[in-house]
Amino acid sequence: GPFLPDDPGSRTDLKALREAAAGCRGCPLYANATRTVFGEGAAHGRVVLVGEQPGDQEDRRGRPFVGPAGRLLDRALEEAGIARGDVYVTNAVKHFKYKRTAGGKRRIHQTPNVGEMRACRPWLAAELRAVEPDVVVALGATAGKALLGPAFRVGERRGELIPMPDPDALGTPAAAREAEAAGRAGDRDAGWNGALLLATVHPSAVLRADDRDAMYAGLVGDLEVAAAALG
Numbered sequence: 001g002p003f004l005p006d007d008p009g010s011r012t013d014l015k016a017l018r019e020a021a022a023g024c025r026g027c028p029l030y031a032n033a034t035r036t037v038f039g040e041g042a043a044h045g046r047v048v049l050v051g052e053q054p055g056d057q058e059d060r061r062g063r064p065f066v067g068p069a070g071r072l073l074d075r076a077l078e079e080a081g082i083a084r085g086d087v088y089v090t091n092a093v094k095h096f097k098y099k100r101t102a103g104g105k106r107r108i109h110q111t112p113n114v115g116e117m118r119a120c121r122p123w124l125a126a127e128l129r130a131v132e133p134d135v136v137v138a139l140g141a142t143a144g145k146a147l148l149g150p151a152f153r154v155g156e157r158r159g160e161l162i163p164m165p166d167p168d169a170l171g172t173p174a175a176a177r178e179a180e181a182a183g184r185a186g187d188r189d190a191g192w193n194g195a196l197l198l199a200t201v202h203p204s205a206v207l208r209a210d211d212r213d214a215m216y217a218g219l220v221g222d223l224e225v226a227a228a229a230l231g
């Protein structure tokens, strides 16, 4: 079809990756979004945070997690003792997917589908190879599925340290099975580069929750587990 995923190839330089991703037409989402929102932050940070996709404000400003969810995330990171200077922030999908309200005024977020996640995965894999983090935090279900495959259920595994799959195998069922089996066996060194993955709730889900305080405390608690794993 016309939407072949662009190939980040063997590039491991974040600046070169960002420039290449700016012109990505690997899936149809580029057509309605303002721009590619690539990851940013500490180029060799010990922590990589993976969200779902840019929101309305991120799409306008070209930077990940700068809207309401980003402000909540910043606060949670600080409470958990994770320094922003130690963090690279990105998304599983790098274009904003939305539909307009009836009047056309507001842009309502739509969850990316598996094809869009698959098309965008080479960029995420390349970012991970470039940054080489010690801990990868999946924020929400989409990030969890992008990293560990479509069967991953964040509700069942949140707050657990799981060996990080090799970026080459991201999102494959085999990688997920292997990582989860090693996680259950307590084999913390089994991951790619010895890295660990932890899934938690998405900050936007905290903002929408009825019991916002409890959900926020849960997010901070999970981030504290990630912080402790850094040593």
Ligand code: URA
Pocket (backbone or CB within 6 Å): 051, 052, 053, 054, 055, 058, 063, 064, 065, 066, 067, 069, 070, 091, 204
């Ligand atoms: N939600 C996300 O998942 N990512 C962003 O960058 C902003 C909001």
